Amino acid sequence: MIKAEDVYDVLRKIPEGKVTTYGDIAKALGHxxxxxxxxxxxxxxxxxxxxxxxxxxMSDGKLGGYADGVEKKVRLLKKEGLDFKNNKVENFEKKKVVLKKN
DNA sequence: GCCATGGCTAGTA
DNA sequence: GCCATGGCTAGTA
Known part of the structure; x- marks a missing residue:
């Protein structure tokens, strides 16, 4: 079972202007x-x-969801310097962080 | 039984 | 586009 606390721990390590994916977090936690x-x-x-x-x-650079509304997610990411091409993060590969497995 | 996913396959152009 | 997957919650018995 994957623990919420662990997920939040990983998240706190993602710097401004960078992103990760749902799957990468899961992998980093061994699931x-x-x-x-x-x-x-x-x-x-x-x-x-x-x-x-x-x-x-998402794993293909598409936005994914946001509890508070996807528009808000876009706004936050743009504020951090990211851009979107056609519903995808521009330069996705360069914007991804590499997560360590503990 | 839902869902803030992802990987794989069919099958179109 | 289909479906396995994992964690959660509603709501039946």
């Missing part, structure tokens, strides 16, 4: 198939201020 579960956990994020869940997107 390669739990990507969807990660999404559910983020949906329940109790504290968007300290846990930047807007920096998590």
């Amino acid at each position: 390669p198939k739990a990507s969807r579960a990660v999404g559910r956990i983020l949906h329940a994020n109790p504290n968007p201020i300290i846990v930047p869940c807007h920096r998590v997107v």
